[in-house]
Amino acid sequence: MLNKSFKIRPLSDTFGAEIYDIKLSGEMASEDLAQIKALWNRYGILLFREQDIGKDELVGFSRLLGSLETHVRSEWLNETHPEILQISNINVDGKPVGALADGEVGWHYDQIYLPRPALGSLLYSVKIPPDGGSTFFADMTSAYERLPRALKDMVDGHQAIQSYDNFNSMYSTKTSGKQTNLTPNIAQPLVRTHPVTGRKALYLCPGMTIAIAGIDETESADLLEQLFDWTLKKEFVYKHKWNVGDGLLWDNACTMHRREPFDGGYERLMYRTTILPPNDRSVPF
Numbered sequence: 681m682l683n684k685s686f687k688i689r690p691l692s693d694t695f696g697a698e699i700y701d702i703k704l705s706g707e708m709a710s711e712d713l714a715q716i717k718a719l720w721n722r723y724g725i726l727l728f729r730e731q732d733i734g735k736d737e738l739v740g741f742s743r744l745l746g747s748l749e750t751h752v753r754s755e756w757l758n759e760t761h762p763e764i765l766q767i768s769n770i771n772v773d774g775k776p777v778g779a780l781a782d783g784e785v786g787w788h789y790d791q792i793y794l795p796r797p798a799l800g801s802l803l804y805s806v807k808i809p810p811d812g813g814s815t816f817f818a819d820m821t822s823a824y825e826r827l828p829r830a831l832k833d834m835v836d837g838h839q840a841i842q843s844y845d846n847f848n849s850m851y852s853t854k855t856s857g858k859q860t861n862l863t864p865n866i867a868q869p870l871v872r873t874h875p876v877t878g879r880k881a882l883y884l885c886p887g888m889t890i891a892i893a894g895i896d897e898t899e900s901a902d903l904l905e906q907l908f909d910w911t912l913k914k915e916f917v918y919k920h921k922w923n924v925g926d927g928l929l930w931d932n933a934c935t936m937h938r939r940e941p942f943d944g945g946y947e948r949l950m951y952r953t954t955i956l957p958p959n960d961r962s963v964p965f
């Protein structure tokens with residue numbers, strides 16, 4: 681059978697693409713899968729609309745992209761499919777079934793706080809409110825490549841301290857003692873080389889990056905502010921307004937994201953899978 685090319689539509693000037701006429705499942709043709717992987721590497725974010733898939737298909741498709749991680753927040757894993765982390769404001773018997781409720785969730789890189797951060801996340805929309813709750817993405821490859829020379833010299837070869845605890849104290853709930861032990865603050869390079877494409881991206885985010893290592897506090901705060909202002913310029917940001925059935929796959933080595941709040945009177949439920957990098961190319965980066 682001849683290999684057909686997917687029809688795509690770019691989502692912004694520099695990154696992101698919607699792929700048309702595709703149904704995600706655990707049994708994709710190998711040519712289609714190769715094309716999806718190439719587009720994922722090229723665009724950083726892929727949007728698949730009108731999926732109407734179940735948990736088996738979501739997990740099955742995710743597995744084709746890499747080994748899956750069971751998220752450290754065990755309280756919000758799906759009961760029958762623990763590879764799925766639930767993001768939701770729904771309560772059952774007074775207990776939240778998912779993470780992040782209905783408030784603002786600040787800019788972050790998923791898993792920047794782990795020694796072997798995930799390569800990707802796939803978020804699938806099951807139930808959404810009529811307004812709000814959009815997710816914004818920043819293209820950190822373009823943000824790095826267009827960085828003014830003076831700033832580039834200040835980040836190349838340097839490290840920053842990443843804190844999951846900092847993120848949770850602002851946007852989520854505290855981790856348990858065991859979870860806290862698994863997620864101590866960690867130093868990571870400020871510039872990350874992509875494990876597959878080799879392209880460089882800024883690796884920092886307002887929600888989790890608390891300091892630049894090896895320089896004094898004031899200088900660090902000042903430099904971080906300049907870098908955050910730069911990365912959040914309009915030209916690097918894409919806003920995604922969700923429809924039910926959207927699957928959004930992002931590259932966690934070169935994009936960060938945030939969510940705007942929504943009216944808690946409406947229910948929102950998203951399923952997320954977390955895709956690990958290939959074993960031989962995870963760290964160092």
Ligand SMILES: [Fe+2]
Binds near residue numbers: 789
């Ligand atoms: Fe996230």
